[in-house]
Amino acid sequence: MPDPVTPLGHETFDGFARIREIGPLGMVTLRAAPDRPELAAALAAAGGLPVPGVRRLARAGDRAVAWMGPDEFLLILPYPEVPATLAALTAALGAAPHLAADMSDARVVLAVEGARADQVLAKLTPADLDALEADEIRRTRLAQVACALWREGDGFRLIAFRSVARYAMDLLIRAAQPGSELRGARGAGAFPASVPARA
Amino acid sequence: MWLDYQNDVKVSDVELAAREGYESVEHTKRYTTLGMATDQGKLSNINGLAVLAGALAAPIPQVGTTTFRPPYAPVTLGALAGEARDEIFQPLRTTPMHAWHAAQGAWFEPVGLWRRPWCYPRAGETHAEAVAREVRNTRSAVGLLDASTLGKILVRGPDAGRLLDMLYTGVMSTLAVGRCRYGLMCNEQGFLIDDGVVARLDDQTWLCHTTTGGADRIHAWIEDWLQCEWWDWQVHAANLTEQYAQVAVAGPRARALLDRLGGLDVSKQALPHMGWVQGRLGGFEVRAYRISFSGELSYEIAVPAGQGMALWTACLTAGADLGVMPYGTEALHVMRAEKGYIMIGDETDGTVIPQDLGLGWAVSKKKADFLGKRGQERAHLASPDRWTLVGFETLDGSVIPDGAHIPDAGVNANGQRNVQGRVTSTYFSPTLNRGIAMGLIRHGARRMGEVVAFAIPGKPDLRARIVSPVFYDPEGGRLDA
Numbered sequence: 145m146p147d148p149v150t151p152l153g154h155e156t157f158d159g160f161a162r163i164r165e166i167g168p169l170g171m172v173t174l175r176a177a178p179d180r181p182e183l184a185a186a187l188a189a190a191g192g193l194p195v196p197g198v199r200r201l202a203r204a205g206d207r208a209v210a211w212m213g214p215d216e217f218l219l220i221l222p223y224p225e226v227p228a229t230l231a232a233l234t235a236a237l238g239a240a241p242h243l244a245a246d247m248s249d250a251r252v253v254l255a256v257e258g259a260r261a262d263q264v265l266a267k268l269t270p271a272d273l274d275a276l277e278a279d280e281i282r283r284t285r286l287a288q289v290a291c292a293l294w295r296e297g298d299g300f301r302l303i304a305f306r307s308v309a310r311y312a313m314d315l316l317i318r319a320a321q322p323g324s325e326l327r328g329a330r331g332a333g334a335f336p337a338s339v340p341a342r343a
Numbered sequence: 344m345w346l347d348y349q350n351d352v353k354v355s356d357v358e359l360a361a362r363e364g365y366e367s368v369e370h371t372k373r374y375t376t377l378g379m380a381t382d383q384g385k386l387s388n389i390n391g392l393a394v395l396a397g398a399l400a401a402p403i404p405q406v407g408t409t410t411f412r413p414p415y416a417p418v419t420l421g422a423l424a425g426e427a428r429d430e431i432f433q434p435l436r437t438t439p440m441h442a443w444h445a446a447q448g449a450w451f452e453p454v455g456l457w458r459r460p461w462c463y464p465r466a467g468e469t470h471a472e473a474v475a476r477e478v479r480n481t482r483s484a485v486g487l488l489d490a491s492t493l494g495k496i497l498v499r500g501p502d503a504g505r506l507l508d509m510l511y512t513g514v515m516s517t518l519a520v521g522r523c524r525y526g527l528m529c530n531e532q533g534f535l536i537d538d539g540v541v542a543r544l545d546d547q548t549w550l551c552h553t554t555t556g557g558a559d560r561i562h563a564w565i566e567d568w569l570q571c572e573w574w575d576w577q578v579h580a581a582n583l584t585e586q587y588a589q590v591a592v593a594g595p596r597a598r599a600l601l602d603r604l605g606g607l608d609v610s611k612q613a614l615p616h617m618g619w620v621q622g623r624l625g626g627f628e629v630r631a632y633r634i635s636f637s638g639e640l641s642y643e644i645a646v647p648a649g650q651g652m653a654l655w656t657a658c659l660t661a662g663a664d665l666g667v668m669p670y671g672t673e674a675l676h677v678m679r680a681e682k683g684y685i686m687i688g689d690e691t692d693g694t695v696i697p698q699d700l701g702l703g704w705a706v707s708k709k710k711a712d713f714l715g716k717r718g719q720e721r722a723h724l725a726s727p728d729r730w731t732l733v734g735f736e737t738l739d740g741s742v743i744p745d746g747a748h749i750p751d752a753g754v755n756a757n758g759q760r761n762v763q764g765r766v767t768s769t770y771f772s773p774t775l776n777r778g779i780a781m782g783l784i785r786h787g788a789r790r791m792g793e794v795v796a797f798a799i800p801g802k803p804d805l806r807a808r809i810v811s812p813v814f815y816d817p818e819g820g821r822l823d824a
Contacts, residue, residue, distance in 0.1 A: 146627070146653040173581050241578070249648035249649045250583065267426070287431070307457070307585055308456075311431055311434040315431055
């Protein structure tokens with residue numbers, strides 16, 4: 145099999161934050177009832193992962209599992225390990241009703257990094273980034289397309305559908321243009337306090 | 344005297360508010376809509392407050408001010424438009440092979456937010472010439488279509504067959520593993536909303552192909568039924584559309600091309616029409632579906648999206664001396680019309696049921712229930728007088744204009760000319776070298792051979808004969824090769 149090609153050829157952009165396309169990243173969509181014991185066993189078998197709480201992203205080594213909905217989870221793992229992990233999940237889930245599917249090629253994976261990474265995303269998503277905790281995932285939107293994002297290192301990881309990879313990258317490039325930083329420092333709120341809420 | 348030019352509030356309105364007892368300025372605002380337009384009172388409020396103060400015989404400061412909100416302070420048009428301009432005005436969806444299409448000079452058409460190649464014109468070629476060449480080449484040699492945009496919804500669980508038997512008008516639960524079946528979806532009213540080929544992957548798993556525009560809508564439709572009505576059924580659905588790139592390899596030399604890639608037995612015995620196999624083809628892990636929308640021997644090859652461009656290139660290389668050429672969506676549309684295959688959105692418009700289109704064979708008479716069954720039993724939908732699908736062959740070989748209506752004798756209650764039918768698809772057929780069309784007309788199937796006229800300004804003499812909508816290879820020998 146030829147090596148997988150990522151949608152943006154690992155394009156990068158250095159603005160007031162750094163934007164990088166990373167990947168390929170292994171992603172497995174798993175749907176199963178959260179209270180089935182087979183689910184916990186399957187996630188444990190897939191690299192020692194727990195059943196994540198609502199809107200949580202649980203990490204174990206180079207793997208993670210994210211809560212995507214009441215009966216939907218996203219496993220994040222090294223790309224080459226997807227087939228073996230799918231087999232382990234399917235075996236452990238056994239007769240428990242479930243759906244497990246490789247979605248590694250269905251998305252673009254972007255890193256937004258640097259001290260002002262939150263300002264880039266604040267221009268594009270309605271999610272409250274100040275409230276986003278270290279082990280939290282948000283399914284939200286990036287301008288006009290669906291995305292999910294979580295904290296990683298000194299910035300964020302962001303996933304969106306592959307077909308809109310170009311659009312997502314162009315959005316981030318525009319939002320990270322030098323000189324377009326938002327006033328106010330990180331932590332003090334990205335938006336200036338001088339604009340009264342009720343002028 | 345006008346006070347608020349945006350909301351048409353007059354001085355007398357404010358004075359009336361004061362007389363009616365709306366003494367608080369906030370109440371006057373809501374009673375009159377003073378200052379509630381997009382200027383938030385910038386043009387009118389000071390005068391309005393003064394009028395109210397006058398009416399109440401109070402000093403202006405005592406009357407107070409109302410709350411005003413953005414954009415009272417100026418906001419740039421840029422702030423309102425946000426990022427939505429130039430290349431990122433709207434998200435455009437592209438397939439893994441898009442850059443290749445663009446480099447070939449493909450002419451793109453929007454399909455939802457997708458951009459799909461309509462045709463691949465060569466130097467000096469008009470678009471119509473390019474389409475004709477692509478059709479002839481696919482019919483005589485082999486063509487490649489980027490079919491990646493087609494929806495792919497995975498449905499799995501002990502109740503998956505039961506769910507699909509409700510969603511489709513036909514029976515999907517009995518589909519054998521390794522086989523494909525064409526299916527129709529209707530809404531509760533009985534009208535067609537989508538179609539596509541379903542493949543049975545294993546005992547508990549089906550893969551449902553949808554139209555390009557239908558993928559998100561049908562996925563949401565399935566989730567709606569599962570979450571709101573059949574929440575206790577043990578079945579899950581996932582939209583895998585973007586996980587796969589899919590290449591249609593169609594034409595009499597399609598098998599020869601795949602044999603050159605090698606590794607997968609795609610013979611008629613190993614992979615008959617409406618079957619699928621999984622395996623290694625030319626070094627790719629693929630799923631190969633033997634399905635045809637062109638009427639030719641045809642395979643659709645699915646690989647993970649990250650391999651799509653490599654598969655496309657491998658097919659072009661392997662087929663170079665077989666005469667392989669890409670074909671676009673217009674050639675696809677022409678070829679499907681030559682075969683009499685319907686297109687959701689052309690032959691359907693939200694008022695059409697499968698039976699209108701001669702697709703009654705795909706509607707189960709045995710199933711106790713499915714979405715649309717009761718709707719289709721309503722008197723108007725079960726009427727023998729409905730407009731049904733036919734083909735039209737112009738007497739002079741010309742192409743009927745799109746959307747042409749077929750008038751009937753007499754006028755309706757509004758004095759308008761009665762109508763008995765309309766054209767739903769119309770093309771120049773390079774295969775038959777004449778105009779062909781499909782359409783809906785009252786008592787269609789009973790009127791074969793009849794000649795009808797159209798209401799087209801400037802073309803009073805245009806006539807067409809009603810014929811079968813299957814213009815090409817009605818026996819189906821070519822796709823079953």
